[in-house]
Amino acid sequence: IFEEYRQTELDDNRVFGGAGLGLSIVKRLVSAMNGSITVASELNVGSTFSVEIPFKKALKTAKKPLVENEKSNLQSLKGKRILLADDDLLNQKITAHILNKEEVIITVVKNGLEALEILNTQDFDVALLDINMPEITGDMLIQQKAAFKKNTQIPFLALTGNATQEHRENYLKLGFTDVIFKPYKFDELVGKIEGCL
Numbered sequence: 001i002f003e004e005y006r007q008t009e010l011d012d013n014r015v016f017g018g019a020g021l022g023l024s025i026v027k028r029l030v031s032a033m034n035g036s037i038t039v040a041s042e043l044n045v046g047s048t049f050s051v052e053i054p055f056k057k058a059l060k061t062a063k064k065p066l067v068e069n070e071k072s073n074l075q076s077l078k079g080k081r082i083l084l085a086d087d088d089l090l091n092q093k094i095t096a097h098i099l100n101k102e103e104v105i106i107t108v109v110k111n112g113l114e115a116l117e118i119l120n121t122q123d124f125d126v127a128l129l130d131i132n133m134p135e136i137t138g139d140m141l142i143q144q145k146a147a148f149k150k151n152t153q154i155p156f157l158a159l160t161g162n163a164t165q166e167h168r169e170n171y172l173k174l175g176f177t178d179v180i181f182k183p184y185k186f187d188e189l190v191g192k193i194e195g196c197l
Contacts, residue, residue, distance in 0.1 A: 001039060002027040021161045025183055026051075076194050077102040081123065084108045085115035085138065086130040086159060091182070095128070095159075098186050112136025120149045126193055127151065128180070131160040131171070142175045155196035159184075 002023050030037045035053035082104050086092050092108050099106050107122070109115050113135035119127065129138035142156055155177035160167065163181040171179050177196045180189060 002037070021182075025161075029183070077104050077190065077197075079103065079105065080125040080193075080197065081105045082107070082193070083115065083118065083122075083124045083127040085110075085112060085128065085133060085141075087111055087133045088130070091130070091159070095189065098189055101186075102190060112138065112141045115141060116144065119151045122150070124151055124154055126155045126157065126197060128157050128159055128193075129176075131158055131162065139171065139174055145175055157192060157196065 027037055030051055030053060033053045035051060037049065037051045039047055039049050041047040077099070080102075082099060084092065084095055084099075084106060086095065086108075087110050092110070096106055096108060107118065107124070109118060110133075112129075112133045115127070115129065115133075116136060129141060131138040138158055138160075142158075145152060145156070156175065158171040158176040158179045159182060160171070160179065161182045168179045168181075178192050180192050
């Protein structure tokens with residue numbers, strides 16, 4: 001159950017969401033922290049997943065003062081208008097939490113159709129598009145960019161769990177400015193956005 005899997009029909013994947021990577025990613029993250037994950041399941045009742053991770057109590061350390069160029073880097077996204085299109089509620093919350101720390105103006109939509117509508121009515125500085133979304137997928141949406149009424153010149157970043165070089169090259173060919181592989185870290189997400197701006 002913790003191994004990677006893929007739904008047999010791509011259409012099912014787009015209707016129901018997900019790429020079958022969730023538990024395998026969790027297992028890798030837990031293992032990287034020397035932890036363990038177990039599952040107890042009963043038919044027609046449900047499943048319980050348990051994670052145990054050993055942590056050491058942190059020592060109190062004096063905060064290092066930021067130098068001037070570090071301060072300017074932290075403020076570089078302040079006030080930027082960012083569209084996030086992702087059908088996964090957890091991904092929405094995590095990404096919004098990261099970007100809110102950067103004081104951006106973030107708009108969140110849950111599928112490609114909503115993204116298309118809002119891209120044609122509001123101005124953005126950058127758009128983050130999940131690849132596997134209902135209604136219209138991220139890769140389908142980027143191919144319609146030339147017909148947008150607004151935001152034709154802004155950077156579009158692909159969010160995906162398809163973490164291979166071949167996938168990355170295909171997304172860049174479709175018109176994405178860059179690709180962010182899930183799960184991503186704070187510095188990676190912010191750095192990619194800063195880089196394309």
